[in-house]
Amino acid sequence: MFNFQGRDDFQITLLRVLESVAEERLVILESPNIFICEILPGLAVLYKGNKDGDARFLCLKILFDVMIIFLNEPLEDDQRSEALKSISIIHFLPLYPTFIEDEDPIAMYAQKLLVMLIEFNYIKISDILHLKTVSQCFEFLLGDLSSANVNNVQLCLALASAPEMESKLLSQLKVVRRIGNLLEFVYAKDMEDFLEPTLGLCRAFLLCSVGSKRGLAYKKEPALLNDSSEASTAVDQQQCIRDVMDFGSNVGVLLELSRSCEANIGDIASECVLLLLKAAPREATTGFLTNLLKVSTILESSRKGVPHLVLQRILHALAYSCQQYLSHAMILSISINEISRIEVILLELKNSSPPDLASAALLAASELQRLPRCI
Numbered sequence: 001m002f003n004f005q006g007r008d009d010f011q012i013t014l015l016r017v018l019e020s021v022a023e024e025r026l027v028i029l030e031s032p033n034i035f036i037c038e039i040l041p042g043l044a045v046l047y048k049g050n051k052d053g054d055a056r057f058l059c060l061k062i063l064f065d066v067m068i069i070f071l072n073e074p075l076e077d078d079q080r081s082e083a084l085k086s087i088s089i090i091h092f093l094p095l096y097p098t099f100i101e102d103e104d105p106i107a108m109y110a111q112k113l114l115v116m117l118i119e120f121n122y123i124k125i126s127d128i129l130h131l132k133t134v135s136q137c138f139e140f141l142l143g144d145l146s147s148a149n150v151n152n153v154q155l156c157l158a159l160a161s162a163p164e165m166e167s168k169l170l171s172q173l174k175v176v177r178r179i180g181n182l183l184e185f186v187y188a189k190d191m192e193d194f195l196e197p198t199l200g201l202c203r204a205f206l207l208c209s210v211g212s213k214r215g216l217a218y219k220k221e222p223a224l225l226n227d228s229s230e231a232s233t234a235v236d237q238q239q240c241i242r243d244v245m246d247f248g249s250n251v252g253v254l255l256e257l258s259r260s261c262e263a264n265i266g267d268i269a270s271e272c273v274l275l276l277l278k279a280a281p282r283e284a285t286t287g288f289l290t291n292l293l294k295v296s297t298i299l300e301s302s303r304k305g306v307p308h309l310v311l312q313r314i315l316h317a318l319a320y321s322c323q324q325y326l327s328h329a330m331i332l333s334i335s336i337n338e339i340s341r342i343e344v345i346l347l348e349l350k351n352s353s354p355p356d357l358a359s360a361a362l363l364a365a366s367e368l369q370r371l372p373r374c375i
Helices: 008-020 025-030 032-047 055-074 078-099 106-119 131-141 149-160 167-173 177-189 190-210 212-220 222-227 244-258 264-280 281-289 294-305 308-327 334-351 355-369
Strands: none
Touching: 008 025, 008 055, 025 032, 025 055, 032 055, 055 106, 055 334, 078 131, 106 149, 106 294, 106 308, 131 149, 131 167, 131 177, 149 190, 167 190, 177 190, 177 244, 190 212, 190 244, 190 264, 212 222, 212 264, 222 264, 222 308, 222 355, 244 264, 244 281, 244 294, 244 308, 264 281, 264 355, 281 294, 281 308, 294 308, 294 334, 308 334, 308 355, 334 355
8 A cells, every 4th residue: 555654744735746646547447456455455444534625625535536537437357347346345435424524525526526436337326325415415415505516416316216226214314395396496597407317316216216117107107097907006204204395395396397498307207297196196196287387388289299198297296196185175276267178188188199299189188177167
């Protein structure tokens, strides 16, 4: 292991030299063993307990720069690859809780590196699935959302999407309301880089709540939302994330995003609408039926290139919301004018659409017709 011992000024000088070297891709790749076996472990040792903030920052930045080079240039030597995994598990991961509590920009570098190590399978989600580390990853949601960075969101998305992640652990975090607030914030501020991962985070929580297999079925076959068969029965409340109903207050923005010209955004947002109706029917129905103006705007966009799958999802969501409204004897303030406007749109969709879309429009029209007109 490389020895960084010496006076503080000597350490800083040596680290700055290494920082320059770490930016030279060819130098790193020509001498991988020196960096993997000597320098990277030495940097981790030097960081730990070091009182000099500049030295700690340089340690992590050099570690980050070198690891990124190795990740982007896969090693053909399996032994070297295993050595990098060992560095990730033995040296980087135990220091991660300290990294993210350190002064900026140390936390940002640590988050970005952890995301990449997870993506490249050097670190598995199971390696970090204990409440303290997981809750630390979600802590940014509890503060000023304007100070969040994309790495925060992507890391939380990786955690929440992992098959090993249990709904019980996500329930204990109690962050659904804050995730919804983040979605509203990034949409209002037009923060494009944040939008897809934030929507993905919403979807990950919803999938975990309804069960990923069932969630994938709704994604492909939105008609299942209105199916009364066993495959579509109520969500197991033991599995459901306890505060998932807080997403009900975000149905409006999910509908806005469902008609996005960005295909991925519209796809994820409309999928979230379906999943939320299954995970929290009453709250999602309230949000859906009180936003019928946005629903009609989506349906009118059928001529403007909105994908048929998105339209099908919204039509089935409309039918399901009407069913829920009646079965739970709900009382909501719903615009009769908007109901009439949607009925006109549905009439056109029933008569001039592909079979699947026409069938969904027919179902939505029949359910909408059952709503009392005095509301």
